[in-house]
Amino acid sequence: MRYEANNRGAQIPGSNFWGLEMAKKLKLRDVVVLGVGLHPFGRFPPEKTYMDLAKEAISRAIEDAGIKWRDVQVAMYSHVREQASSAGLLVFQEFGSHGIPMIGNIENACSSSSTAVWLATRLIGTGLYDIILVAGAEKMPRGPLTSPLRYSPERYLGTGVMMGLYAFMARRYMREYGAPIEAIAQVSVKNHRNGAINPYAQYKKVFTLEEVLNSRMIADPLTLYQCCPTSDGAAALVLCAADVASKYTSKPLVRIAGSALHIQKYSDRKKCIPQNTVRAAEEAYEQAGISPKDVRLAEVHDAATIGEIVQIEALGLCPEGEGWKYTIEGKTEINGVIPVNPSGGLQAQGHPLGATGARQIAEITLHLRGEAGERQVPGNPKVGVTECAGFGGVSTVYVLVRQD
């Protein structure tokens, strides 16, 4: 048998993406975000457990959706770090077990709850279920995020450090596109300014560019204020088939018009810009029938400042190699041409791993409904995207469109 290397992974004739072509054949139902709920991100005392955080986010999402717990037909939970096994089941059973399938953990590194949403959209889309709840919550230990292996050469070498990998990315980007560190650090300045007006953000403190650049060096050239914090927090979403959604809510409906999950390929290392996101965006835009030019705001994975810059390029929100220019020109500010991370992103809102993917979708939903308060992106935006990356090479992209 002859194995062909190709650039797109599993293919069927005439299609770039397996799931995309099958979805067209199956005529999947539209899925909307019916309700969103968050527990503020931050640092909470030990007696405030992950269960407390998750219960609050779920209760708010249920209320926002206008449903009752008994209307939920499948419940999915995501966490990454050490918590109880089947953590989600313990949380869900607090609300009552009415005989529905419940999944205690869907884990895909930082993309865990966004992976759960990927599964849920397909379960609803195919018609098996109408209403699925996705929750993600985390209580994170302090200190650097490192390789998950307890006993490995990486642990002795100190190579499996997330911020070390982001520093590689920053150095490569600076070499290839001539970007100065000041432009990359500006992401932190912008996102902390946004976080300061987000009641759910962990950090509500504004930094100057000098303060960001002069903060403690973590992984050269990334300083402390260019690295996201470790966080506690929770987010929950109620996803619903579009054709029954009006039974529950009179709020504007936000449709998940595109959803894609892609994994980094071996050959992707030849490129500086993350090709898993490039492919995920291409698939999600095609599902939604839009182009990147239609996107009015984005929430992207800025675990380190450089992450935001390469991801907005991968999403096609600016030309390749110009993300840093967009940033210093103010184009990604809340009142810019393409606002990025109006929430404050992972930098300021915080990054409880299992909650982040769902939190990004909640944030875009609020903006498309016009409910984002002081940080609301102006101009009545109708289309937003989220991008959530994760250790191991995962990238998830969602295109959200308000139904008018």
Place this chain on the structure above:
Amino acid sequence: MKSFKESELRILPSGDFELLGIRCKDCQEVVFGLHPLCPNCSSPEYEQITLAKQGKIRNYTILYVPPHGEWKGPVPYVIAEIEFPGGASTTTQLVDIDLADTRLEVGMPVEIEIREADKDEDGESIMIYVAKLPS
């Protein structure tokens, strides 16, 4: 002496070592370490090879925080992506550097050495590979 990761590092009876890799017969990619299938194209048709013990720095960073609570290494310390002739690459620590006196640059040549990471319960050394600037 024994290897911490036998799919990448082989310790010879003489005490010398080999870095292992594969060359795919289908896509021609040279990949660091042994794998069940070619990581580039999933072909089972590959040959096992040994890689050169010299490479060059493709990327690097200096880390200023210990990676975890049990860290016994230096702080700050340097990690680097090392590229070998033929294109295979790996990430390891760049050891024995006087950071005050060395200007690191992409493209610099390095040599691979082995070091003891740990001892097993019988006291046998468990070895890892590290990179070093040529003296």
